[in-house]
Amino acid sequence: MTAGRPIYLDHGATSFPKAPGVVEAMTRYLEHEAGNPGRGGHRLTVAASRAIEDAREEIARFLGADPERTLFGSGATFWLNTVLLTQLNPGDRVVTSALEHNAVMRPLRWLERSRGVEVVVETGEGLGGLPSAEGFRARVAAAPTALIILTHASNVTGAVLPVAEIARAVAPVPVVVDGAQTAGSLPVDFSNLGAAAYVCSGHKGLLGPQGSGVLLLGNGIDVEPLIRGGTGSRSESEEMPQHLPDRLEAGTPNGPGIAGLGAACRWLDERGIAAIAEHEQRLVRRLAGGLSEVSGVRLHGWVGGASHTGVLSFTVAGHDNGELAARLDRRDGIMIRPGLHCAPAAHRRIGTFPDGTLRAGIGPFNTDDDVDALVGAVRALSSR
Ligand SMILES: Cc1ncc(COP(=O)(O)O)c(C=O)c1O
Numbered sequence: 380m381t382a383g384r385p386i387y388l389d390h391g392a393t394s395f396p397k398a399p400g401v402v403e404a405m406t407r408y409l410e411h412e413a414g415n416p417g418r419g420g421h422r423l424t425v426a427a428s429r430a431i432e433d434a435r436e437e438i439a440r441f442l443g444a445d446p447e448r449t450l451f452g453s454g455a456t457f458w459l460n461t462v463l464l465t466q467l468n469p470g471d472r473v474v475t476s477a478l479e480h481n482a483v484m485r486p487l488r489w490l491e492r493s494r495g496v497e498v499v500v501e502t503g504e505g506l507g508g509l510p511s512a513e514g515f516r517a518r519v520a521a522a523p524t525a526l527i528i529l530t531h532a533s534n535v536t537g538a539v540l541p542v543a544e545i546a547r548a549v550a551p552v553p554v555v556v557d558g559a560q561t562a563g564s565l566p567v568d569f570s571n572l573g574a575a576a577y578v579c580s581g582h583k584g585l586l587g588p589q590g591s592g593v594l595l596l597g598n599g600i601d602v603e604p605l606i607r608g609g610t611g612s613r614s615e616s617e618e619m620p621q622h623l624p625d626r627l628e629a630g631t632p633n634g635p636g637i638a639g640l641g642a643a644c645r646w647l648d649e650r651g652i653a654a655i656a657e658h659e660q661r662l663v664r665r666l667a668g669g670l671s672e673v674s675g676v677r678l679h680g681w682v683g684g685a686s687h688t689g690v691l692s693f694t695v696a697g698h699d700n701g702e703l704a705a706r707l708d709r710r711d712g713i714m715i716r717p718g719l720h721c722a723p724a725a726h727r728r729i730g731t732f733p734d735g736t737l738r739a740g741i742g743p744f745n746t747d748d749d750v751d752a753l754v755g756a757v758r759a760l761s762s763r
Contacts, residue, residue: 385712386749390583391534391560391690391740392716397643398586404430404642405588405635412638415631417611427634434641435624438585441644441652442577443568444595450627451637454592455559456482457605458578461594461627462555463490463528465603471525472497474518476510476540477728478533481721483557487528499524500724507538507680508728512548519549527554531561531577535725535738536680537663537690539565546573553600559583562593563643564659564688566652575600584688586647586743587640590633596623604629655743659689662741662750666691669754675761679736680729689741692731695761700737703760711756715739 387395412430414423431451439446452458463486467473473490475483477500490496501518503510515527527549532539539561546554553575561567563584569577574597581591596602604619608629613620620626647655667683670676675696681687695703700717707713718735719726726732739753 383712383752385714386745386752388713388715388739388741388745388749388753390742390745391537391688391720391738393580393582393589394563394584394586394742396744397588397639398646400642400646401587401639405639408635408638413634415611416634417625418609418631419611430638430641431632431634434637434644437641437644437648438593439595441648442562442579442593442595443570444577447623448596448598450594450596450624451632452592452594452628453590453633454582455557455578455580456592458592458594459483459528459555459557460486461605462576462578462602463487463526464605466526466553466555466600467494467496468525469495470497472499472522473526473528474499474501474515474524475527476500476529477502477508478510478535478538478540478725479528479530479722480534480557480559480725481723482559483528483530484722484724502728506682507533507536508725509538509540509682510545512541512544515545516548519552524549524552527552528557529554530557530559531567532565532688532690533680533722533725534560534690535720535722535731535736536682536692536729537688538680538682539686539688543571543573551599560688560690563647563652563655565656569595569597576602581636581640581643584742585640585643587643588636591636591640593640594627602627606630650743658743659741659745660687662745662747663687663689663691665747666739666741666750666753669751670757673754673758673761676757679731689745690738691741692729692736692738693757694731694734694736695757698761700735703757704737706760707753707756710760711752713753713756715753
């Protein structure tokens with residue numbers, strides 16, 4: 380590896396480092412607050428409950444949601460499964476985009492096979508597989524549809540889907556948005572998105588710890604719990620309580636993770652999501668510009684402009700993605716991710732299946748120098 384500091388450019392997978400204050404909040408929770416929240420009334424239980432409810436308020440405010448309908452779970456995957464597996468019944472029809480992560484496609488394919496749910500993929504005529512509101516409107520007009528599920532931004536190309544426009548076009552069919560790639564990277568106001576539900580990871584753009592994820596529920600949707608168990612409330616009953624958040628949060632929660640996520644959202648709020656989005660978009664444009672001047676480099680699904688996250692996919696003619704990524708790490712200290720990024724459908728759609736791409740993911744702490752180092756290293760490796 381070169382003498383320089385390691386450069387982390389894999390924010391599409393998970394954020395690193397975490398927001399300032401996250402480690403301190405998690406440590407404080409574990410050292411001073413780690414009773415079992417909502418279970419009993421002693422001081423540590425009260426402290427744990429307060430830490431979690433403070434985090435809930437913080438995150439709800441940051442994403443424009445109702446705190447009571449802001450639910451904590453282990454990640455986006457858990458909440459996507461919860462929504463899909465409890466909302467879709469035998470014979471139902473669901474429409475999705477061609478850019479989905481396996482956290483959506485795998486439960487959908489399982490539902491198709493085991494429950495006879497009809498899964499319709501709206502391929503999208505747009506550049507990079509981007510679907511249009513018109514395409515979804517036509518799908519919904521063609522047959523009764525129980526649910527639309529779609530990613531807010533592709534985790535492969537970084538392109539942002541017009542989810543608010545789609546939600547307006549298909550109303551009153553409920554739209555569930557996979558916001559794993561957008562929460563903390565783009566301004567999100569759930570109250571104005573028109574979606575029935577929005578799911579996101581705590582560990583990506585929100586800059587919190589792994590093992591945390593959030594479900595925002597609108598008023599028009601009532602999701603059943605995927606798992607059932609103790610909540611500390613209504614303990615006389617062998618049925619789940621009806622009130623939220625308890626109905627959807629069975630078992631002891633990830634207290635340290637939630638406290639860390641709350642601290643991350645506080646930092647994001649202070650820094651300002653508009654400034655973060657602007658920073659990441661400026662850097663991804665710089666990266667796209669630099670890479671497109673390197674001979675043999677091809678960008679995939681790059682639509683440019685503001686409708687993009689900090690994620691960018693590219694390949695280098697004549698070079699294997701895995702080998703290039705390993706060399707970038709070993710030789711230059713630059714961390715990016717090769718392959719299919721758990722999204723084979725998206726790679727099929729943009730024509731990069733089965734080899735996949737190299738994916739760079741920019742975060743709020745990356746700099747012009749980081750981006751220029753990646754461009755320089757790719758230039759050096761591609762000419763070998
Ligand atoms: C678009 C998309 N959806 C869902 C997920 C799964 O998120 P989590 O790791 O929080 O379960 C990811 C993570 O890679 C993602 O990129």
